[in-house]
Amino acid sequence: MSITAADIEKAAKLARIRLDAADVPELSQRLNNILAMVDRLQEVDTAGIEPMANPLDATQRLRADAVTEPAGTDALNVRAAFQAIAPSAEQGLYLVPKVIE
Amino acid sequence: MHRLTIAELLEGLAAKKFSSVELTQHYLARIEKLDARYNSYITVTPEAAVETARAADKARADGTAGALAGIPIAHKDIFCTNGVKTSCGSKMLDNFVPPYDATVVTKMAQAGVVCLGKTNMDEFAMGSSNETSFYGAVNNPWATDCVPGGSSGGSAAAIAAQLCAAATGTDTGGSIRQPAALCGLTGLKPTYGRVSRYGMIAFASSLDQGGPMARSAHDASLLLNAMAGFDARDSTSAERAVPDYTATLHDKLDGLRIGLPKEYFGKGLKPEIEQAIHAAVKELEKLGAVIKEISLPLTDLAVPCYYVIAPAEASANLSRFDGVRYGYRCDNPKDLYDLYTRTRAEGFGEEVKRRILVGTYALSAGYYDAYYLKAQQVRRLIKNDFVAAFNEVDVIAGPTTPNPAFRHGAISDPVTMYLEDIYTIAVNLAGLPAMSIPAGFVDDKPIGLQLIGNYFAEDKLLNVGHRFQQATDWHARAPHGVDSN
Numbered sequence: 001m002s003i004t005a006a007d008i009e010k011a012a013k014l015a016r017i018r019l020d021a022a023d024v025p026e027l028s029q030r031l032n033n034i035l036a037m038v039d040r041l042q043e044v045d046t047a048g049i050e051p052m053a054n055p056l057d058a059t060q061r062l063r064a065d066a067v068t069e070p071a072g073t074d075a076l077n078v079r080a081a082f083q084a085i086a087p088s089a090e091q092g093l094y095l096v097p098k099v100i101e
Numbered sequence: 102m103h104r105l106t107i108a109e110l111l112e113g114l115a116a117k118k119f120s121s122v123e124l125t126q127h128y129l130a131r132i133e134k135l136d137a138r139y140n141s142y143i144t145v146t147p148e149a150a151v152e153t154a155r156a157a158d159k160a161r162a163d164g165t166a167g168a169l170a171g172i173p174i175a176h177k178d179i180f181c182t183n184g185v186k187t188s189c190g191s192k193m194l195d196n197f198v199p200p201y202d203a204t205v206v207t208k209m210a211q212a213g214v215v216c217l218g219k220t221n222m223d224e225f226a227m228g229s230s231n232e233t234s235f236y237g238a239v240n241n242p243w244a245t246d247c248v249p250g251g252s253s254g255g256s257a258a259a260i261a262a263q264l265c266a267a268a269t270g271t272d273t274g275g276s277i278r279q280p281a282a283l284c285g286l287t288g289l290k291p292t293y294g295r296v297s298r299y300g301m302i303a304f305a306s307s308l309d310q311g312g313p314m315a316r317s318a319h320d321a322s323l324l325l326n327a328m329a330g331f332d333a334r335d336s337t338s339a340e341r342a343v344p345d346y347t348a349t350l351h352d353k354l355d356g357l358r359i360g361l362p363k364e365y366f367g368k369g370l371k372p373e374i375e376q377a378i379h380a381a382v383k384e385l386e387k388l389g390a391v392i393k394e395i396s397l398p399l400t401d402l403a404v405p406c407y408y409v410i411a412p413a414e415a416s417a418n419l420s421r422f423d424g425v426r427y428g429y430r431c432d433n434p435k436d437l438y439d440l441y442t443r444t445r446a447e448g449f450g451e452e453v454k455r456r457i458l459v460g461t462y463a464l465s466a467g468y469y470d471a472y473y474l475k476a477q478q479v480r481r482l483i484k485n486d487f488v489a490a491f492n493e494v495d496v497i498a499g500p501t502t503p504n505p506a507f508r509h510g511a512i513s514d515p516v517t518m519y520l521e522d523i524y525t526i527a528v529n530l531a532g533l534p535a536m537s538i539p540a541g542f543v544d545d546k547p548i549g550l551q552l553i554g555n556y557f558a559e560d561k562l563l564n565v566g567h568r569f570q571q572a573t574d575w576h577a578r579a580p581h582g583v584d585s586n
Contacts, residue, residue, distance in 0.1 A: 007462065011461040012461075018446035034459055034515060038472065049481055052478070055533075056556070081200040085196075085200065094426060096425055097436050
């Protein structure tokens with residue numbers, strides 16, 4: 001399979017990465033080289049083989065639906081610490097450009 | 102002091118030959134004077150280091166010292182450190198100061214280590230040469246015109262240049278073992294789930310694993326003792342007791358069955374490395390091991406399989422970098438879509454973007470079965486090959502890399518770069534533990550012997566590594582020029 005400029009533009013849109021049109025030809029070539037290498041997987045007969053997501057075939061461990069913060073944790077202080085490193089936050093909210101007119 | 106192993110430093114500290122404050126200041130002075138040559142650190146934290154060293158000296162005097170009290174180490178800049186910039190080698194996180202510590206950082210602090218700073222790395226751990234870092238390439242202390250390997254290249258160079266006693270690394274496809282090999286160090290990737298991933302910035306979550314990089318297997322065992330263990334905050338952490346990895350270091354190797362996969366000695370392997378590996382295997386045979394040829398038939402498919410699975414997981418993991426909650430944000434976004442797309446276009450480097458695009462493509466409608474599902478099936482077959490091999494042998498041995506350290510800029514084609522990891526990548530797909538130890542020199546540059554163990558057999562790898570290092574001195578060599586003062 002080879003990847004077209006349109007495929008790349010679609011993937012870039014899905015991945016929310018802006019591409020310069022000038023970069024697309026070189027990117028196409030690089031991605032096609034990668035996909036050509038990856039295409040060797042098609043040589044293998046995998047009929048009936050269970051896909052493997054976890055090396056130890058472990059399933060997601062669940063925890064009880066209970067508060068795990070130590071007693072005395074001040075939720076507002078925790079939020080303030082997290083938001084102190086945000087590019088833009090105000091009154092406990094993260095700010096982004098206007099979404100709804 | 103800077104040439105000593107952790108084991109030797111602990112003796113010196115216990116015998117009061119020097120204090121941790123003296124040792125820490127000595128290392129800090131070396132970093133200040135020498136690191137311009139290597140670029141191994143992104144951030145150095147002198148005040149915090151000296152303060153921790155002072156506390157370690159006091160704990161030692163009070164008899165409350167942890168197992169590694171006062172030992173100066175460095176953390177790869179992928180581990181979150183509370184109040185200290187954690188960049189992951191990326192412009193995206195150049196301004197990121199985490200409000201919490203990774204579990205590995207917490208556990209090592211509890212053992213008493215002194216953190217000197219954060220080491221350079223390939224951006225988001227995506228690379229085999231440390232050339233994709235936003236903070237510039239790292240120079241190999243053995244040959245400064247060459248790469249140190251990657252992605253934990255800063256950690257490897259810092260240890261080899263004697264700018265710390267040891268360091269943490271992470272390994273998704275070889276990122277501990279390959280730089281350890283190229284810089285003449287001992288580097289261990291533990292079994293998937295052995296070391297907590299909490300606070301370790303995610304690249305490919307089903308493959309990522311943190312581990313120690315050090316001057317000897319003995320030092321690696323001391324570090325793994327501190328790092329390993331169950332963590333409820335990592336959903337794939339193994340619920341399994343941690344043995345004392347130093348307790349079995351001296352075990353005899355009599356009758357140990359070591360398998361040499363014939364596929365690891367084929368074309369692509371530099372002949373001088375092949376000779377060095379055979380010589381190292383002979384040494385193990387002298388120590389009592391029994392050598393046997395084995396086969397891992399799908400070896401050639403590990404790289405293709407990895408380059409579907411790792412980018413697919415990365416594309417999901419790296420979606421969190423959106424310019425909203427932390428990290429880089431583009432100037433003057435005109436709407437939310439523009440904010441996302443320009444933040445990510447400007448914040449990520451070329452290799453990271455390439456992998457996100459490959460991963461997004463492989464997961465997109467119409468291609469999921471052909472790429473991602475197929476790769477997950479091949480992944481199981483690769484694991485099955487190892488499971489079958491471990492019915493016949495206790496440890497698998499071979500080269501860590503096909504070539505010694507290459508020159509900066511020598512490999513510009515991504516696929517060629519990916520193939521440098523041909524011997525290390527399958528181990529991550531299978532989730533097995535593996536270690537690289539120094540096994541000689543080719544073109545005056547160090548090369549590594551890779552030892553692969555069965556699940557949770559880190560003790561066996563460290564045992565074999567230690568016995569080998571008792572009989573050889575490759576690990577004790579130091580590069581020219583790093584030893585001044």
